[in-house]
Amino acid sequence: MPAMTLNEAAKAAKKSKSTLLDAISSGRLSADRGIKNQWQIDPAELFRVYPANQSRTNTENQNRPHQEPQEPPLNHQNIEVLHLQITTLEADLMKEKRERERERADLETIITRETANADHWRQQSTNLLTYQPKTRSLWLVGLGVGFSVAVMLAALGFVVWKMTGGNPP
Numbered sequence: 001m002p003a004m005t006l007n008e009a010a011k012a013a014k015k016s017k018s019t020l021l022d023a024i025s026s027g028r029l030s031a032d033r034g035i036k037n038q039w040q041i042d043p044a045e046l047f048r049v050y051p052a053n054q055s056r057t058n059t060e061n062q063n064r065p066h067q068e069p070q071e072p073p074l075n076h077q078n079i080e081v082l083h084l085q086i087t088t089l090e091a092d093l094m095k096e097k098r099e100r101e102r103e104r105a106d107l108e109t110i111i112t113r114e115t116a117n118a119d120h121w122r123q124q125s126t127n128l129l130t131y132q133p134k135t136r137s138l139w140l141v142g143l144g145v146g147f148s149v150a151v152m153l154a155a156l157g158f159v160v161w162k163m164t165g166g167n168p169p
Helices: 006-013 017-026 043-049 076-129 138-163
Strands: none
Touching: 006 017, 006 043
């Protein structure tokens, strides 16, 4: 159905043009400007906002008996197809859940291993940064004794040399 002008829409909806313009400006009713800069209103949009079977008092439909919506007749073939789709989707979902659990277990293993590795290297760096020997090593002690003996022998040799008058033997 072709678009209606504002005047045609007002007559079809039994509303004033100003009411329709208010609905357009507030955004309740969508409309476009046509070639001649006239409002063009889609009839489906007009009757969505202003249903065709309502009067000004909105009492036209009140005398009709209330009818429950009827469900479409059951189609057993469609039901079987839907059950098959549900079964397939449930199997896919279980497969995805198992895959997610396997990946979670793998990631937890990697996290545990990397945490232990990080703890090891953290301890190594702490040990290196805080290393302060408490006792002298035996090699240094031995070097110290050897050095002391050498100094004492040299001093003794010097004393003997001085006592002999500085002449070589």
